[in-house]
Amino acid sequence: RDFNERCAQCSEVNWGLTDGGRFYCRSCHNVTEKTREVVNTDFITNSRVQTISKGSRKQEKNDAGCEWYICEGFQLVLKKQAEALEALGVCPQMKDEILCNFWRCYLQKSKQAYCKRPAGETVKALSECESSTDVDSDPERPSLLHLLSLSESEGDLQTDCSFASSVSKVSDSTSVYSGSVDGSLYLMKNQKEKLTMTMPMTLSFCYMALLWLREPITLSELLRFVVEGHVPYLNVFQHFPEKMKLCGLDLRIFCVESWPVYEEVFNKMHELAAFLDLPRFPDITDSCFLHPDMLCMKYLMEANLPDELHNWTCRVVKKIGIGEVDFLTLMPGNKSTRKVKYDVLAAAVIVVVLKLLFLLDDHYEWLLSEFAEERNKNNTEGGPYFEFKKWYEVVKQSLDVEQKKLDEERAKYLWRCEKPLFYSVKNKSKVLKRRQMVVNLQSQFGKLSGSVRRAEKPNPSSFQLSWSEENTDGSCFHRHSLKGVLQEKCGLLTAMNPDYWLCTVKLCNEKLCGHLAHYREVEFPQSYHFVLGLFSFLLRIQPSYIHDEVCMIEHKLFNKKLYKKLKYNTVLRK
Numbered sequence: 001r002d003f004n005e006r007c008a009q010c011s012e013v014n015w016g017l018t019d020g021g022r023f024y025c026r027s028c029h030n031v032t033e034k035t036r037e038v039v040n041t042d043f044i045t046n047s048r049v050q051t052i053s054k055g056s057r058k059q060e061k062n063d064a065g066c067e068w069y070i071c072e073g074f075q076l077v078l079k080k081q082a083e084a085l086e087a088l089g090v091c092p093q094m095k096d097e098i099l100c101n102f103w104r105c106y107l108q109k110s111k112q113a114y115c116k117r118p119a120g121e122t123v124k125a126l127s128e129c130e131s132s133t134d135v136d137s138d139p140e141r142p143s144l145l146h147l148l149s150l151s152e153s154e155g156d157l158q159t160d161c162s163f164a165s166s167v168s169k170v171s172d173s174t175s176v177y178s179g180s181v182d183g184s185l186y187l188m189k190n191q192k193e194k195l196t197m198t199m200p201m202t203l204s205f206c207y208m209a210l211l212w213l214r215e216p217i218t219l220s221e222l223l224r225f226v227v228e229g230h231v232p233y234l235n236v237f238q239h240f241p242e243k244m245k246l247c248g249l250d251l252r253i254f255c256v257e258s259w260p261v262y263e264e265v266f267n268k269m270h271e272l273a274a275f276l277d278l279p280r281f282p283d284i285t286d287s288c289f290l291h292p293d294m295l296c297m298k299y300l301m302e303a304n305l306p307d308e309l310h311n312w313t314c315r316v317v318k319k320i321g322i323g324e325v326d327f328l329t330l331m332p333g334n335k336s337t338r339k340v341k342y343d344v345l346a347a348a349v350i351v352v353v354l355k356l357l358f359l360l361d362d363h364y365e366w367l368l369s370e371f372a373e374e375r376n377k378n379n380t381e382g383g384p385y386f387e388f389k390k391w392y393e394v395v396k397q398s399l400d401v402e403q404k405k406l407d408e409e410r411a412k413y414l415w416r417c418e419k420p421l422f423y424s425v426k427n428k429s430k431v432l433k434r435r436q437m438v439v440n441l442q443s444q445f446g447k448l449s450g451s452v453r454r455a456e457k458p459n460p461s462s463f464q465l466s467w468s469e470e471n472t473d474g475s476c477f478h479r480h481s482l483k484g485v486l487q488e489k490c491g492l493l494t495a496m497n498p499d500y501w502l503c504t505v506k507l508c509n510e511k512l513c514g515h516l517a518h519y520r521e522v523e524f525p526q527s528y529h530f531v532l533g534l535f536s537f538l539l540r541i542q543p544s545y546i547h548d549e550v551c552m553i554e555h556k557l558f559n560k561k562l563y564k565k566l567k568y569n570t571v572l573r574k
Contacts, residue, residue: 003034066243068179070186071112073240073254074197078103080232080239081206088230088460091213099209105276106205110195179247187249195268195275199233199256204269206231211269211330214282216289218343220539221462223260227540230460233260235417257415262541270339273332284328284342291328292317295346303350303534304395304467306386306480312353313346320556322349341549347535348549352557354531357485357495358388362525364497365389372484386480392530394475398465399534406537464538502558503551519547 003015007025014026024031082095108114180186189196203222210217226233237246237254246254273281284290296313300306317323322345331337358365369389376384467476486493503524504517521529521543532543539546 008032067181068244069112069182070180070250070253071107071197073180073237073244073250074202075103076240076244077199077202077232077236077254078205080236081202082209084231085206085210085217088217088225090210090215090217094209094213094215098212099205102205102209102272102276106197106272109276110197179245179250183249183253186253195271199254200260200264201268201272203233203260203265204272207265208269208273211290212281214284214288214290216462218290218295219262219266219341220343220541223262223265224464224540225460226260228460234415238417255417262539262545266339266341270330270332273330276332278332281330281332283325285325286323290342292323292342292346292349295342296349298462299347299350299535299538301467301478302463302465302538304391304465304475304477305350305354306482307478308482309350309353309357312357313349316349316353316356316553316557320553322553322556341545343539344541344545344549347539347546348553351528351531351535351546351550352553355528356500357482357497358527359497359499359501360525360527360531361501362527364499365527368485375484383479383481385484386477386482391477392527394477395465395534396530399537402464403537500558502554503547507551507555515544516548517551519544 003023004013006013007028007030009030010025010028012025012027015023016026018024018031022031023034078099079095082099086092086095104114186196195201203226207219207222210222222231225231232239234256237251240246286293288294293310293314296317297310300309300313321327327337328340328342330340354360358368365388369387372385372387373389376387379385467478469476469478485496487496488494507516508518519532529543532546535546536543
């Protein structure tokens with residue numbers, strides 16, 4: 001009777017009270033946010049007071065979100081990444097068959113699910129109070145096994161309520177600053193175990209599934225798609241359901257503020273494959289995209305090099321046996337076989353071929369360029385001779401432009417999540433207001449500085465540098481001939497250059513120092529460094545990793561000559 005405001009929908013004044021103590025319109029059943037103010041408690045029954053307090057407690061419980069585990073968070077990340085890869089054209093069975101089975105096997109091996117009871121400090125503490133909360137007494141209680149599936153919707157990704165509530169009672173003292181049930185315990189576990197799940201390991205799972213299916217995506221391409229935003233990785237937690245609250249320690253696990261590193265993702269993938277006891281992966285044959293002959297063809301096109309070089313890369317691959325099925329196919333747990341980086345290996349083969357033909361010693365390649373330039377002036381038949389100098393100038397100009405764009409994009413990248421993070425109703429209004437203020441200031445400063453809005457990200461492509469043969473400026477070298485650097489000998493085309501310089505005479509122990517050879521730019525010719533830099537940009541890795549593979553190929557290619565030389569030097573010392 002004391003509430004005389006008109007209803008916002010029907011303009012009637014005919015109010016009633018809900019069980020939660022809120023006013024509702026009897027005419028249109030519209031429920032308002034206002035509650036009845038208690039003036040004199042003598043006129044209100046105890047049941048009404050209890051009902052009002054019950055409603056507020058229910059609201060607080062809803063605001064707190066649901067109870068969830070860290071492994072469920074990583075499961076959502078893997079689900080988003082698999083869906084993004086499917087959108088890029090990956091085989092649909094990757095998510096529901098391959099990646100899902102890998103993930104289930106990992107959860108079982110790490111005793112996080114698919115077992116009678118997950119192992120950990122929380123369960124140990126839980127066992128101490130089994131007398132009061134007997135979790136296993138209910139035979140109909142669903143296990144975590146049936147609740148973890150990459151093919152389920154986000155709304156179904158919940159842990160068992162009875163188990164989670166029991167665990168949360170014990171873990172409250174250790175997980176106060178975490179929205180998840182086991183956030184603090186997970187970080188403690190991460191310090192002790194090597195294969196505790198991390199964000200880079202999600203990419204290791206994806207690459208392992210891609211490799212199993214022999215998909216035409218290399219690890220360097222996968223990481224590039226991550227940086228370009230085509231595969232979720234940075235701030236991926238903003239796609240979590242609203243009921244999964246991230247707080248405190250959870251952000252240390254899921255919040256990433258650095259780009260994924262090739263070596264870390266690659267090594268973790270091999271550790272995972274061995275940990276899961278996976279069988280031999282499907283064979284990498286000469287018809288697969290990951291075969292060196294296929295990848296060399298791709299990188300020759302992207303590096304704007306003559307097509308005739310592909311015959312030489314195939315000869316090198318066959319000569320040293322790095323195209324064999326047993327060498328290329330992954331066998332988890334086999335320490336005698338070398339871990340193959342398919343993209344880096346193909347780039348190194350091209351570098352070795354360029355050294356065989358052009359030497360790359362800052363002298364011989366320029367002499368050949370002058371010779372080819374003179375021949376091109378008088379050449380009226382056939383394709384033009386390949387000029388290393390002209391190729392260097394064209395590619396360097398394009399490479400500098402693309403490198404500048406990449407550096408600017410990385411410098412402008414906003415590491416903060418677009419979706420504001422708040423963990424209580426009290427902070428929600430403040431965070432939203434502060435976020436809106438930041439957006440307004442950014443737009444105002446953008447108008448004053450005249451900066452152009454960022455265009456939508458382009459569609460992903462396997463090629464970062466494109467060269468069209470239709471251009472009349474001669475910037476495409478695919479059809480250029482290698483006649484200026486080759487000679488026919490005994491019915492075979494051989495290089496006119498009889499010399500070759502080795503990057504290193506003796507390889508280092510890769511297990512001890514992490515590299516087969518040490519690379520310092522000042523110790524090598526600039527032409528060699530430029531070629532390494534070109535493929536380093538295409539693969540988005542450090543030049544030293546390509547240099548390692550070059551040294552490995554050289555030692556396989558010149559093994560007999562190196563053995564004789566080392567033996568001769570040993571005799572001289574004696």
